Amino acid sequence: MEDGESENVFGNLNPQLFINEVINCVNDVVDEGFEVFEQEALEVLGNVNEDEVNQLRKGVSCISSIIHEALDKRLDMWETYSLQHCFSVPEGFSLPKTDTSGDTSMDHDALTDAELDNQLDSLREKLSEEGRKSVELQRELHAERKQSMCAELVNESLKQLEQTPVQDMQDMFQEMMKMAAELQVKMESRKNKGLVEMENSRTNRIYCPNNDQTLVHHMNGFSDMDLGSLQEFENF
Structure with missing residues (x-):
């Protein structure tokens, strides 16, 4: 198929011109890369004479030639593949004629930006x-x-x-009742003992106001007093 017909099929795109542009862009990028490489190498080396600079440029040029040679082979293969497969148009192929009669209705039915925004907001909600x-x-x-x-x-x-056997449960219940009763007795005994001690302490403060209160133990009453102190309390 002629180039003009190919351009019509691919939307005014000339396959060969497109491929040439891509190849030129790749080569330009590689050349710029080696230029930057050479400048960076000179900065790293620092103060060098003219012979060393020429040797560096010669080495960079040699590496660049090797890279370009391998790259050109790859790009040639890519160009051949693209022309034969990607941009190949069968003989006699033609695009269907576009019907412009429905353009007005399509434009009328097209969603506006505001409607699209509303739909997006609804989806977000x-x-x-x-x-x-x-x-x-x-x-x-x-x-x-x-x-x-x-x-x-x-x-x-x-x-x-x-x-659990019924007998074991009954034994546990009886043991719990026994422990509860013993605990209640101990609590009552402690409560009564505390009341007696408080009454003894209050009586001592009332009837022995001048005595040394340190002789009366809050827990033991007068049991800690010696015989002489007890006689003095009796004479009082």
Whole structure:
């Protein structure tokens, strides 16, 4: 197919000119890269004489030639492949004629930017709503898991109770009742003892105001006083 026909098929794009432009751009990039490489090498070397500069440029040029040689082969292969496969148009192929009668209706039905923005906002709101629902579902699932774990613990405890013999349970209950009764007796005894000690201390402060209060122990009453002190209290 002629170049003019190819341009019509590919939207006024000439395949050969396009490929040439790409190859030229690649070569320019490689050349610029080696120029930068040479400048950086000179800055790294610092003060060098003219012979060393020429040797450096010669080495860079040699490397550049090797790179360009390999690159040219690759680009030639790419050009051949592109022309034979990417830009190949079958003989007799022609584009269908465009129907311009519907252009007006298509323009009329096309969505405006404002309508698109409204649709995007609506989609964002829907996504946010779905996100909130997802969070609520996660909370409900977490609560159900906790409830299920509690139910399993209760069931396990009930199973253990069912497996425990009745006599053992009665013995445990009797032991608990016994311990509760003993605890109540001890608490009453301690309470009464505290009341007696408080009454003794108050009586001592009333009837012995001039005595040394350090002789009266708050826990033992007059049991810590010696015989002489007791006689003085009696004479008083």
